[in-house]
Amino acid sequence: MTGSLDAPPEITRDDFAAISALLHQRTGIRLVPGKETLVMGRLSRRLRQLGIGGYDEYVRLLHHPDGHELGQAIDLLTTNETSFFREPQHFDYLRDTVVPRHPGGRLFRLWSAASSSGEEAYTAAMVLLERPPQGGFEIYGTDVSTRIVAGARRGLYPLEASARIPPELLRKYWLKGRDEYAGLMAAGSTLRERVTFLHANLLDDLGDLGRFDVILLRNVMIYFDQPTKAALVQRLQNMLHPEGHLIVSLSETLNGIPSHLRMVRPSIYRLPAGSRD
Template sequence: MTVTTNHPKPITRSEFAEISELLLRRTGIRLTPGKESLVMGRLDKRLRQLGLTSYREYLDLLARPEEPEIHQAIDLLTTNETFFFREPRHFDYLREEVLPAHPPNRPFRLWSAASSSGEEAYTAAMVLAEALPNAPWEVVGTDVSARVVASAQRGLYPIAAAERIPMPLLRRYCRKGREEYTGLMAVAPELRSRVTFVRANLMNNLEGLGRFDVIFLRNVMIYFGPETKIALLERLEAMLQPGGHLIVSLSETLKGVTSRLQLVEPSVYQRPADV
């Protein structure tokens, strides 16, 4: 009797280094040594689907000019873990400190700059809908992964995702799925219509998105090296309205990174009003 196994294809040190360099060049994300098992776990199934026997063959494929598989590789290698009302202190700050001080004559714009599957953007939208019921506002979500952007646009989530949403907001802005959507919940159309999702790479110039009053960029810069962080912060600062806020994860800090953004409280930074 022959027993077949599905162990991930082994990756050599040089293959891992080339994949790491490719991801760094394309997204700014740095895969450090020790992440080999992560790469194998995420790419092994794709290699099997393509009928490839090694990561060297996969790298040769990715090296072809204008090869669309590069987008698939980025989708698989980028981390997309998030949930509703993650780090709730940030949404309290948005509601209690930022929104009351916002000029009433200007639409409020918020950017979820690594929106993944959309939970952060929709959470912010719930806060804005409650705080600004009669004022114009907009949420923009961007992510490098086309797959998660498409998922966010649908606004469909496992019913378990509702556990972190306060009950009044859940009742007002979410719908329980029925029939073929049993086990799912959907973001209400009136909220979804105020949130736009776009595939975008933070390494590119994104000034075409316009200026924002608040930018959320949480759990992203931990993957970037110092030079990438500095260049990214310069671009983000230019996209903030004077007096606008950049919010990073509670586990992150800009300490040691050159920037004109000023610390307001842990993980919350502000562009000076006169810059």
């Protein structure tokens, strides 16, 4: 079914199912019936840009072998809600418990596994700069959206995003924009040099990133079905150093997901030494 270019086209059940299936196959995110309005809201402008009158034509474009438009759709459909110092209990635990126990002798490594627009990774960088682990540290941030990763690398945010950043850290690590950057703040070089942002899909084998002391996987698995969650947790636990931590959001749990990880606090899981197969 096609619609007029003057008004947003309606999405049919079949077209919604096709888009949902492609998104699930590529990212693990499943859009359930009832999310049709969300899909139209996210994609209608893109259809107008392309001069496409209906979602049936757009679905055909999503199957193009070059994968370009599917990448564009993923960028538009993935949720990127985050903030600095979100769920601060996790950063308190990082500072007060994880860092003091780091043995030193090697680099402390933290991975923001669904880093969205970068606030989580930059928050971790501020915490670790204030309480540096023995041996130094590095942080990786990854996201499935190329557009969002590009924004995280720029490190530019509206000034109101600073509301949860302690004033002393704001003064120390952030720059206030001027002229064309008025109303914005920018991550200073001290922060930027500590964080590497990469485009990556959590459904892929990311073992080349190496092993980590902490993996943050917060507010991600709520979009996955149980088999996808189980496969992801299995892969991520194999990327932890012994005694490493996997941290999910306070609204999430690993209950019912087979793994070697043991809960030390709600939402915080540790890989016991010697437990990896």
